[in-house]
Amino acid sequence: MNIKLTEKELMQLRENLPVDANGKIDLNKVIDGTKEIIGEQLNIEDMKTILESMGIELTDKEFLNLRRHLQFDDDNNIYENRLLEGVKSLKSGKVNVNNLDKVLGNMGIKLSDKELKDLVQSLPVDVDEKTSLETLMNKVQVFTGDKVDSGNLKNVLKNMGIELTDKEQEQLMKSLPTDGTGKVYQHRLMRGVKFFKEGKLDLNNLENSLENMGLRLTEEEMKNLSDNLQVDANGKVALKDVMEGIKATTGGDVDGKDVKRILGNMGIELTDTESLELIQKLPFDDDNKVFKNRLLRSPKFFIGGKVNVNNLDTVLDNMGVKLSDKELEDLTQNIHVGSKYAVR
Numbered sequence: 002m003n004i005k006l007t008e009k010e011l012m013q014l015r016e017n018l019p020v021d022a023n024g025k026i027d028l029n030k031v032i033d034g035t036k037e038i039i040g041e042q043l044n045i046e047d048m049k050t051i052l053e054s055m056g057i058e059l060t061d062k063e064f065l066n067l068r069r070h071l072q073f074d075d076d077n078n079i080y081e082n083r084l085l086e087g088v089k090s091l092k093s094g095k096v097n098v099n100n101l102d103k104v105l106g107n108m109g110i111k112l113s114d115k116e117l118k119d120l121v122q123s124l125p126v127d128v129d130e131k132t133s134l135e136t137l138m139n140k141v142q143v144f145t146g147d148k149v150d151s152g153n154l155k156n157v158l159k160n161m162g163i164e165l166t167d168k169e170q171e172q173l174m175k176s177l178p179t180d181g182t183g184k185v186y187q188h189r190l191m192r193g194v195k196f197f198k199e200g201k202l203d204l205n206n207l208e209n210s211l212e213n214m215g216l217r218l219t220e221e222e223m224k225n226l227s228d229n230l231q232v233d234a235n236g237k238v239a240l241k242d243v244m245e246g247i248k249a250t251t252g253g254d255v256d257g258k259d260v261k262r263i264l265g266n267m268g269i270e271l272t273d274t275e276s277l278e279l280i281q282k283l284p285f286d287d288d289n290k291v292f293k294n295r296l297l298r299s300p301k302f303f304i305g306g307k308v309n310v311n312n313l314d315t316v317l318d319n320m321g322v323k324l325s326d327k328e329l330e331d332l333t334q335n336i337h338v339g340s341k342y343a344v345r
Contacts, residue, residue: 010038016150017183040081045073048084055107056100057134063094085109094134098126101137110141111178119289120144146187151179158194161213162206164237169197191215200240204232207243215286216247222292225250252293257285260296 006014014034018026043051049064059067071087073079085108088094096104098121105112112120123140124132149157151174158165165173173193177185191214194200202210208223218226226246230238255263260283261276271279283291314329324332 004035004039006035006039013038039083040085042078043081043084045077045079048079051084052088056096056104057088057094058096058131059094082109088134089138095131096134096137097129097131098124099130104137105141110145112141112144113178116144123289144188146189146191148184149187149190151177151183151185154190157190161191162203162210163194163200163213163240164202165194165197165200165240169200173197187213188215194240195244198241201233201237202240202243204230204236204238207238211243211247217284217286218247218251222250251295254290255293255296257283257289257291260291263293263296 014031018030018034020026045068048068049059052059052064067087070090071079071084089108101121102112102117105117120140125136126132154170154174155165158170173190176193177189179185195214204227207227208218211218226243229246229249230242232238257280260280261271264271283296285291310333313333314324317324317329
């Protein structure tokens with residue numbers, strides 16, 4: 002049929018073709034599966050126009066460099082998906098952030114509205130609202146993770162120390178968007194796992210399992226969590242108990258854009274410089290979230306901010322500073338107060 006696949010493409014095709022009892026595969030499914038993997042044929046003369054229509058801008062030098070790294074057939078044709086794979090590996094070139102859904106969609110990368118919004122907010126953008134292709138692809142990898150085979154979900158989760166019931170696994174598979182080859186982004190998979198109540202985790206692999214879910218605990222947080230979990234005879238702990246324990250230990254998640262408001266509600270007022278410095282230092286996860294208790298303890302390292310004296314006991318308690326009533330009274334009497342705020 003004059004279709005030459007790479008070893009990777011051939012393996013991908015084999016993994017997703019149904020085989021009958023006689024070891025045969027329907028020819029139409031082979032053809033459709035092949036088209037899904039390699040895309041349509043494009044001519045070298047149309048490449049620049051096609052890329053521009055996708056919202057990808059290359060200089061003449063960048064375009065020539067891309068051409069040199071692509072494999073064309075004798076008629077100067079190339080398959081669409083191979084072109085897009087080549088584009089993904091570019092270290093230069095720019096895309097307009099207002100056109101990201103179209104650009105990523107053409108590359109076969111499907112993001113939800115929330116994922117797309119969070120991605121845009123995390124990208125460095127120039128005055129023309131453009132970002133580099135290299136930065137974009139690196140950020141996309143952070144947001145999505147690697148692709149895993151949804152048909153092998155049980156083994157994928159088992160290797161991560163996660164065990165779901167058959168019913169939960171079925172629900173998870175139905176809720177996850179898969180691509181044309183039956184694969185799903187790992188980070189979507191792990192975010193979905195957190196919401197199930199009957200699953201179990203291997204205690205000996207707990208830290209690794211949580212990291213795969215994007216939950217990175219400190220040594221102290223991990224110890225507090227582990228000390229309060231009930232372990233069954235097989236060394237397993239209930240996923241529900243783990244999630245509730247993490248919330249109790251860390252205070253739950255706080256979105257990055259809510260940091261200033263939450264501190265304000267506590268009675269803490271930081272300078273603009275300190276607010277920016279705080280956001281830069283806090284360990285946000287891939288979803289731009291940080292544990293609330295880490296946020297609440299962080300302002301004590303700043304000296305320019307202010308605290309509402311009426312909330313002093315609550316503020317100090319949130320920062321992990323425990324004072325007796327007498328100590329709190331003495332402190333209140335010995336700090337300088339301007340208006341209702343006391344300089345730390």
